[in-house]
Amino acid sequence: MASQGPVNPSHAMFDLFVQAQTCKDVKHHFTQLCRQLEIDPKDFGSFYAKLKERLNYWKAKALWTKLDKRASHEDYQQGKACTKNKCLVLGAGPCGLRVAIELSLLGAQVVLLEKRETFSRNNVLHLWPYTIYDLRELGAKKFYGKFCSGSLDHISIRQLQLVLLKVALLLGVEVHTGVEFQGLIEPSGENGWMAKLQPRSHPAAAFQFDVFISAGGGRFVPDGFKHKELRGRLAIGITANFINRHTAAETQVEEISGVARIYNQKFFQELLNETGIDLENIVYYKDDTHYFVMTAKKKSLLKKGVIKQDYNDAEQLLAPANVDYEALCNYAYDAADFSTGGGLPDLQFAQNHAGRRDVAMFDFTCMHRAENASLVKERRGKKLLIGLVGDCLVEPFWPLGTGIARGFFAAFDAAWMVRSWGNGVPHLKVLAERESVYQLLSQTTPENTSKKYAAYSIDPRTRYQRVNLSAIQTHQVQHLYDVEKTHPSFKKQKENSAGGSEELLKWYQKHTAGYKNVNVKDFTQSWRSGLALCALIHHFRPDLIDMSSLDESNCVHNNQLAFSILEKELGIPPVMSPNSLANTDQIDKLSMVLYLTQIQSAFCMILSFKNHHALLLNPILLSDLFPQTLASPVSSELDPVAEVAPEPDTPALMANSEECYFCGERVYLLERISAEGKFFHRTCFTCARCNITLRLGGYTFDQDTGDLLNLYMSILGLRSLVSKFQLFLFCFFNIFFVSDFSTGKFYCELHSEELANGPATSCEVGH
Numbered sequence: 001m002a003s004q005g006p007v008n009p010s011h012a013m014f015d016l017f018v019q020a021q022t023c024k025d026v027k028h029h030f031t032q033l034c035r036q037l038e039i040d041p042k043d044f045g046s047f048y049a050k051l052k053e054r055l056n057y058w059k060a061k062a063l064w065t066k067l068d069k070r071a072s073h074e075d076y077q078q079g080k081a082c083t084k085n086k087c088l089v090l091g092a093g094p095c096g097l098r099v100a101i102e103l104s105l106l107g108a109q110v111v112l113l114e115k116r117e118t119f120s121r122n123n124v125l126h127l128w129p130y131t132i133y134d135l136r137e138l139g140a141k142k143f144y145g146k147f148c149s150g151s152l153d154h155i156s157i158r159q160l161q162l163v164l165l166k167v168a169l170l171l172g173v174e175v176h177t178g179v180e181f182q183g184l185i186e187p188s189g190e191n192g193w194m195a196k197l198q199p200r201s202h203p204a205a206a207f208q209f210d211v212f213i214s215a216g217g218g219r220f221v222p223d224g225f226k227h228k229e230l231r232g233r234l235a236i237g238i239t240a241n242f243i244n245r246h247t248a249a250e251t252q253v254e255e256i257s258g259v260a261r262i263y264n265q266k267f268f269q270e271l272l273n274e275t276g277i278d279l280e281n282i283v284y285y286k287d288d289t290h291y292f293v294m295t296a297k298k299k300s301l302l303k304k305g306v307i308k309q310d311y312n313d314a315e316q317l318l319a320p321a322n323v324d325y326e327a328l329c330n331y332a333y334d335a336a337d338f339s340t341g342g343g344l345p346d347l348q349f350a351q352n353h354a355g356r357r358d359v360a361m362f363d364f365t366c367m368h369r370a371e372n373a374s375l376v377k378e379r380r381g382k383k384l385l386i387g388l389v390g391d392c393l394v395e396p397f398w399p400l401g402t403g404i405a406r407g408f409f410a411a412f413d414a415a416w417m418v419r420s421w422g423n424g425v426p427h428l429k430v431l432a433e434r435e436s437v438y439q440l441l442s443q444t445t446p447e448n449t450s451k452k453y454a455a456y457s458i459d460p461r462t463r464y465q466r467v468n469l470s471a472i473q474t475h476q477v478q479h480l481y482d483v484e485k486t487h488p489s490f491k492k493q494k495e496n497s498a499g500g501s502e503e504l505l506k507w508y509q510k511h512t513a514g515y516k517n518v519n520v521k522d523f524t525q526s527w528r529s530g531l532a533l534c535a536l537i538h539h540f541r542p543d544l545i546d547m548s549s550l551d552e553s554n555c556v557h558n559n560q561l562a563f564s565i566l567e568k569e570l571g572i573p574p575v576m577s578p579n580s581l582a583n584t585d586q587i588d589k590l591s592m593v594l595y596l597t598q599i600q601s602a603f604c605m606i607l608s609f610k611n612h613h614a615l616l617l618n619p620i621l622l623s624d625l626f627p628q629t630l631a632s633p634v635s636s637e638l639d640p641v642a643e644v645a646p647e648p649d650t651p652a653l654m655a656n657s658e659e660c661y662f663c664g665e666r667v668y669l670l671e672r673i674s675a676e677g678k679f680f681h682r683t684c685f686t687c688a689r690c691n692i693t694l695r696l697g698g699y700t701f702d703q704d705t706g707d708l709l710n711l712y713m714s715i716l717g718l719r720s721l722v723s724k725f726q727l728f729l730f731c732f733f734n735i736f737f738v739s740d741f742s743t744g745k746f747y748c749e750l751h752s753e754e755l756a757n758g759p760a761t762s763c764e765v766g767h
């Protein structure tokens with residue numbers, strides 16, 4: 001009744017804003033509220049403070065208490081960490097909105113663009129415990145009373161978007177819907193980085209920014225980033241949403257949090273007998289809609305006429321032209337009706353954003369993942385920090401329950417990156433830190449992340465259990481700094497390196513001149529036979545090599561000889577195998593330059609130390625400088641003044657070559673990769689269970705020695721049906737690379753999930 005509502009118009013407007021159930025209504029009531037309170041939302045710096053001051057309404061105050069608590073976290077530096085930063089966020093999906101909230105708490109000006117006008121995703125997302133905690137602390141329950149009530153741990157995407165949109169607006173984020181981002185516009189004249197938008201005349205097109213966060217969803221890849229596609233065996237997913245009228249009869253019907261064929265043969269056989277529908281599994285969640293997601297067998301889809309023609313290629317198979325939409329609706333309807341025992345009366349499809357019946361079919365074993373999470377572009381001296389979050393960074397393999405949880409993690413990590421940027425941390429360090437954290441993202445599970453949800457902040461150390469912010473070094477992210485070729489710093493860098501290589505080449509020419517079959521004219525082919533290296537060694541230490549015994553055609557032997565001497569006497573490990581140098585199609589120039597620079601440094605020091613005999617009086621210093629030389633019997637024959645080590649400023653080559661962690665063979669610098677402090681051949685880096693090749697950042701390492709998977713398998717019989725369903729899913733979709741924390745072994749995503757989660761994790765149903 002009208003008389004029971006608040007009398008103060010701004011209170012009434014606030015209530016309407018809080019209760020609004022569409023994106024349009026939220027924005028409309030927000031504008032009305034701002035007008036009523038005479039606050040300009042563009043005044044982002046003081047907007048929230050003014051709002052609090054002018055809306056002294058008990059309902060609002062309860063919300064302010066929550067938001068104040070979050071804002072008071074030390075990471076935000078009292079909202080001053082990023083006051084100079086202007087951030088453009090692309091995408092008002094859950095992840096774009098979540099990162100926008102964090103950026104505004106850091107004090108940045110945040111403009112968010114979304115091409116859709118409406119929030120119409122009925123699909124339901126499973127929430128990890130921390131996401132529930134996080135959303136509660138942002139006031140989710142005040143905006144959506146039913147939020148995770150009782151044992152519910154899911155929410156429809158559109159409800160989640162509405163909650164986050166409201167919070168973002170209250171914190172001063174400028175949200176524009178119906179605007180498409182079409183690319184970056186490089187700085188020119190007085191202008192900094194801007195965005196090309198559709199419509200072109202949109203006011204946000206004038207926004208100049210120094211941070212760009214892309215949360216544009218799974219298929220959106222901003223310029224400069226590379227996506228990898230991971231594809232498993234075909235698994236055809238169908239999602240369907242039906243209107244929930246919230247009647248007593250509907251309330252009675254129980255949710256199905258996951259049932260898989262291998263654990264309930266009878267159910268699926270009956271379904272097949274009665275309807276001709278053949279499924280691997282089915283999930284049903286009751287939310288804004290009745291939401292069903294199921295995996296259907298291709299054969300039954302063909303038989304029921306849902307798929308018109310059989311193709312091996314999944315894209316062709318599921319292309320809209322090859323799908324009978326009517327038949328698909330019937331298929332989904334019958335499956336939903338059967339699995340709920342006909343308990344949902346008058347099943348009627350909800351509408352999707354296109355105003356059609358909300359049913360979709362897709363190949364959900366195809367997953368994209370960005371190779372890196374960040375990038376810095378510099379043009380005309382203006383730097384732009386770019387970061388990816390959400391599906392745009394890592395698309396979830398939804399049956400594993402990872403999507404929104406990892407999406408929020410990435411949003412926090414991106415905010416932490418922007419905080420460093422705002423604090424003036426050098427750009428390469430910002431990138432290195434962000435990429436160090438990104439390596440861990442695919443490994444996160446509810447089990448291996450910190451349980452102290454209240455302590456979670458944008459600081460990765462509060463969430464990831466084993467994070468090393470310096471795991472990746474600045475020199476490893478040079479390629480993520482994209483500076484224009486005409487920029488003075490680029491030119492200088494290039495000149496220096498060119499000049500440096502020329503000097504190096506001349507030095508080698510001088511010290512190998514006159515040797516038979518040795519002609520140093522480059523950093524690649526000239527070194528293939530091994531004679532040039534042997535000649536150099538002979539030049540400085542003729543006693544170590546008999547040049548007359550060497551045969552130019554015996555390249556592998558020559559290389560082996562030179563590598564051994566250089567390693568033993570100077571402590572410089574080879575960067576590749578003797579065979580690789582002799583036979584590879586393309587010798588890596590950069591690696592050779594680095595290797596030869598090491599050798600040059602070492603021999604130069606020998607020469608220079610000839611005049612510094614005093615040094616030899618200090619044996620401790622000597623042993624520090626020349627460990628190999630002093631330890632080796634050969635070295636005792638060396639001229640003492642020659643006992644020198646390479647310069648310490650080339651750490652990469654200082655490390656000795658290692659044995660491969662997997663095969664035990666020697667692994668050379670050029671061919672080696674490392675993870676968890678272990679070195680190995682790229683080809684040896686495979687999952688301990690399924691042998692699939694792993695990638696860095698996409699594995700889990702288990703330190704213990706026992707294989708927990710066996711343990712989980714053995715206790716499987718004691719677990720619930722849902723648990724079995726999960727394990728079944730993990731086995732069924734055995735392709736994705738993650739990792740685990742239980743065995744001294746490396747695991748792919750699939751098997752790590754099995755290990756880390758065990759069969760107890762519930763499945764995610766959003767997609």
Ligand SMILES: NC(=O)C1=CN([C@@H]2O[C@H](COP(=O)(O)OP(=O)(O)OC[C@H]3O[C@@H](n4cnc5c(N)ncnc54)[C@H](OP(=O)(O)O)[C@@H]3O)[C@@H](O)[C@H]2O)C=CC1
Pocket residue numbers: 090091092093094095096113114115116121123124125157179180181182215216217218220389390391392396402403404405407766767
């Ligand atoms: N159908 C489903 O159930 C889906 C579920 N999800 C789940 O949602 C969660 C978070 O996803 P999130 O990473 O936020 O991504 P989302 O896909 O939810 O959001 C990205 C948004 O950005 C919009 N967008 C894309 N390109 C542009 C552009 N050039 N200009 C303006 N807007 C653009 C997208 O519109 P548009 O979609 O029209 O391209 C979309 O609304 C994950 O858990 C994920 O699994 C994500 C996608 C689909």
